[in-house]
Amino acid sequence: MQFQQLQYFVAVAETRHFTRAADLVHVAQPSLSQQIKALERELGADLFLRARGNITLTDAGEALLPLARRILADADTARHEVQELVQLRSGRVRLGATPSVCTGLLPDVLRAFHDRYPGIRLLIEEGGSHDLVRELARGALDLALVVLPLPAPAPALTTVELLREDLVVVSSPDAPRPGQGKRTVRISDLEGERLVMFRHGYDLRELTVAACRAEGFEPDFAVEGGEMDAVLGFVRAGLGVAVVPRMVAAKSGRGLRVTPLARPGLHRVIALAHRSDVAPPRAARELQRMLLER
Numbered sequence: 001m002q003f004q005q006l007q008y009f010v011a012v013a014e015t016r017h018f019t020r021a022a023d024l025v026h027v028a029q030p031s032l033s034q035q036i037k038a039l040e041r042e043l044g045a046d047l048f049l050r051a052r053g054n055i056t057l058t059d060a061g062e063a064l065l066p067l068a069r070r071i072l073a074d075a076d077t078a079r080h081e082v083q084e085l086v087q088l089r090s091g092r093v094r095l096g097a098t099p100s101v102c103t104g105l106l107p108d109v110l111r112a113f114h115d116r117y118p119g120i121r122l123l124i125e126e127g128g129s130h131d132l133v134r135e136l137a138r139g140a141l142d143l144a145l146v147v148l149p150l151p152a153p154a155p156a157l158t159t160v161e162l163l164r165e166d167l168v169v170v171s172s173p174d175a176p177r178p179g180q181g182k183r184t185v186r187i188s189d190l191e192g193e194r195l196v197m198f199r200h201g202y203d204l205r206e207l208t209v210a211a212c213r214a215e216g217f218e219p220d221f222a223v224e225g226g227e228m229d230a231v232l233g234f235v236r237a238g239l240g241v242a243v244v245p246r247m248v249a250a251k252s253g254r255g256l257r258v259t260p261l262a263r264p265g266l267h268r269v270i271a272l273a274h275r276s277d278v279a280p281p282r283a284a285r286e287l288q289r290m291l292l293e294r
Contacts, residue, residue: 001039001042001043002035002039003071003072003075004035005035005036005038005039005042006039006068006071006072007025007072008021008025008027008032008035008036008039009036009039009047009061009064009065009068010065010068010069010072011024011025011032012032012036012048012055013048013057013061013065016054016055016056017055018032018033018036018055036048043060043064045058045060046058046060046061047060047061047064048061084119085281085282085283086282088117088119088120088282088283088286089117089119090119090120091119091120091121091281091282091283092120092121092122092123092283093120093121093122093123093142093143093281093283093284093287094123094125094140094141094142094143094284095122095123095124095125095141095142095143095144095145095284095287096124096125096126096127096132096135096136096141096143096144096145096146097124097125097126097132097144097145098126098127098128098129098132098145098146098147098202098203099126099202099227099228099229100203100204100228100244100245100248101145101270102124102126103228103229103248103251103252104165104245104247104248104250104251105145105163105247105270105294106124106145107251108294109287109290109291109294110122110124112290113286113287113290117283117286120283125140125141128201128202128203129146129147129150129203130201131201132144132145132146132273133146133150133157133273136157136273136274136275137156137157137275139275139278142274142280142281142284143272143273143274143280143284143287143288144272144273144274145162145270145271145272145273145291146159146270146271146273147203147268147269147270147271148161148268148269148270148271149269156275156276156277157273157274157275157276158273158274158275158276159271159272159273160271160272160273160292161269161270161271162270162271162272162291162292163269163270164267164268164269164270165245165246165247165267165268165269165270166245166246166260166261166265166266166267167204167207167208167243167244167245167246167261167265167266167267167268168243168244168245168246168249168258168259168260168261169185169190169241169242169243169258169259169260169261170232170235170241170242170243170244170249170256170257170258170259171235171240171241171256171257171259172235172236172237172238172255172256172257173255173256173257174238175238175241175257177257177259178190178193178241178259179259182259183259183260184259184260184261184262185259185260185261185262186215186261186262187211187212187214187215187261187266188215188216188217190212190219190241190243191212191215191217192220193220193240193241194220194221194222194239194240194241195208195219195220195221195222195240195241195242195243196221196222196223196224196226196231196234196235196239196240196241196242197209197219197221197223197224197225197226197231197242198224198225198226198227198228198231199224199225199226199227200225202227203268204243204244204245204268207243207266207268208243208266211243211266221240222234222239222240223239223240228244228248231244232244232248232252232256235256236255236256243261243266245268246258272288272291272292274288
């Protein structure tokens with residue numbers, strides 16, 4: 001049974017005339033008649049009683065008609081929904097990002113994307129770069145914003161550098177300035193400071209600890225194990241200082257003192273990643289474009 005045969009059958013059933021049905025579906029009448037006969041052979045039953053000037057449905061034809069109409073309607077619905085996706089009227093984007101990127105970079109971009117494509121659902125997953133790379137590899141995400149270099153080689157991923165962001169030191173305005181009150185501090189000035197530290201697996205934790213060790217000291221943790229919001233809250237409360245991205249500090253600066261790091265300072269590279277072997281869906285490609293052009 002072919003889809004086209006059902007179209008021809010419904011046209012004849014509705015017009016009760018082979019020639020008018022052929023005109024309706026834009027096919028020659030002999031071709032339409034051949035396809036109807038082929039459908040009858042496939043089903044093993046006549047669908048029409050053919051008398052001169054009088055075409056009526058047999059019992060088999062009456063039984064098939066509502067089913068054929070439903071199949072054709074479902075096909076129209078499928079076509080419409082695919083067109084909706086192509087035209088970015090509906091669908092979804094599964095985006096992974098580190099928590100600090102969610103706090104600093106994403107809100108403005110996602111707002112602009114949602115304003116332009118309100119029918120697209122945005123599914124956001126927060127995690128460290130290692131976890132996000134794993135989710136990309138297994139197909140659970142369309143795109144991910146990760147910190148370079150990646151924690152492990154990922155040859156199946158394509159990455160595009162999005163931004164290079166400076167890190168700064170945040171502290172409570174009620175606490176003494178880090179680095180003995182200097183306008184800028186070096187990583188070495190953090191020796192002896194109590195640090196509020198992120199949980200294990202957090203990119204900023206690994207970066208900060210490595211920088212301290214490169215200066216010859218082990219960081220002293222006042223509190224550790226938090227996510228970005230918790231770390232900033234602990235710093236506001238005066239429990240210690242933290243090293244965070246400049247963009248996060250700017251957006252969350254209320255109740256925080258921000259002290260830049262002296263050159264060469266610390267920075268991180270944020271990249272947009274997706275699987276190399278599978279093209280992201282149309283909606284994800286549009287979000288990718290907006291991120292790259294932000």
